[in-house]
Amino acid sequence: MKKPRVCILRTDGTNCDRETAYAFERAGGEPHLVHVNQLRAGEKKLTEYQILVIPGGFSYGDDVHSGKILAVELTSFLKEQLQEFVDRGKPVLGICNGFQVLVRTGLLPAARIGDIKTTLMHNNSGRFECRWVYLRVENTSCIFTRGLAGRLLHFQAAHGEGKFYTDSQNLSKIEEGRQVVFRYATSNGEPATVYPDNPNGSLNAIAGICDPSGRVLGLMPHPERFVDLVQHPNWRRQQFREPHGLPIFRNAVTFAQEM
Numbered sequence: 001m002k003k004p005r006v007c008i009l010r011t012d013g014t015n016c017d018r019e020t021a022y023a024f025e026r027a028g029g030e031p032h033l034v035h036v037n038q039l040r041a042g043e044k045k046l047t048e049y050q051i052l053v054i055p056g057g058f059s060y061g062d063d064v065h066s067g068k069i070l071a072v073e074l075t076s077f078l079k080e081q082l083q084e085f086v087d088r089g090k091p092v093l094g095i096c097n098g099f100q101v102l103v104r105t106g107l108l109p110a111a112r113i114g115d116i117k118t119t120l121m122h123n124n125s126g127r128f129e130c131r132w133v134y135l136r137v138e139n140t141s142c143i144f145t146r147g148l149a150g151r152l153l154h155f156q157a158a159h160g161e162g163k164f165y166t167d168s169q170n171l172s173k174i175e176e177g178r179q180v181v182f183r184y185a186t187s188n189g190e191p192a193t194v195y196p197d198n199p200n201g202s203l204n205a206i207a208g209i210c211d212p213s214g215r216v217l218g219l220m221p222h223p224e225r226f227v228d229l230v231q232h233p234n235w236r237r238q239q240f241r242e243p244h245g246l247p248i249f250r251n252a253v254t255f256a257q258e259m
């Protein structure tokens with residue numbers, strides 16, 4: 001079956017693009033590192049790809065607000081291409097800085113550019129938090145987490161502005177619409193209400209959300225950092241059936257192949 005072409009969007013300050021490309025290679029995709037300037041210049045077009053990923057990093061040095069400048073750039077110069085990509089139902093994944101970009105364009109939670117309803121704020125600790133965290137996978141229509149509902153996954157979080165925040169009306173809408181895909185959890189799977197299990201103070205321990213279609217996903221922890229068993233700090237002692245991040249990329253590839 002043909003490998004889906006994966007656009008891994010990068011710009012100045014992006015630093016998780018190569019490991020994200022590796023994760024999609026492992027999952028059976030055909031990753032392409034695409035600089036935003038290539039899209040702006042028309043050298044490449046989003047329509048040439050079946051999956052779009054905005055990887056982690058410090059785009060434009062996190063100036064103003066993590067992910068803000070890239071979000072404004074996408075909204076200002078690539079709005080039509082991006083909205084068409086989403087409206088065609090193609091999978092979109094934002095990891096960490098990519099999640100920040102998606103909420104600051106409005107593509108999350110409502111898949112509408114310009115309809116900004118949530119944010120990712122500075123961590124309650126006031127500093128960069130970098131540690132492995134447990135995530136409980138919620139039962140949603142998200143195409144990236146098919147077959148994972150109820151699972152307790154272990155990923156690395158590494159961010160300064162990861163606190164998910166929105167007003168009570170939008171929070172109820174996201175919860176009632178089953179758009180919360182991942183919650184920070186304790187090692188026995190309970191929602192993490194306190195630091196450090198909840199590394200940033202996110203409302204309702206929210207670590208990742210999807211749009212109502214389940215095809216746009218953003219999360220703060222890094223699934224691309226656990227697609228080989230040896231990437232886990234405990235890999236010699238803990239018996240993992242498979243690396244916890246791999247199914248997320250494989251689900252995206254399978255979905256794109258079935259479109």
Ligand SMILES: NC(=O)CC[C@H](N)C(=O)O
Binds near residue numbers: 055056098162
């Ligand atoms: N790993 C990342 O993508 C970090 C995102 C962003 N630079 C922050 O610190 O919050």
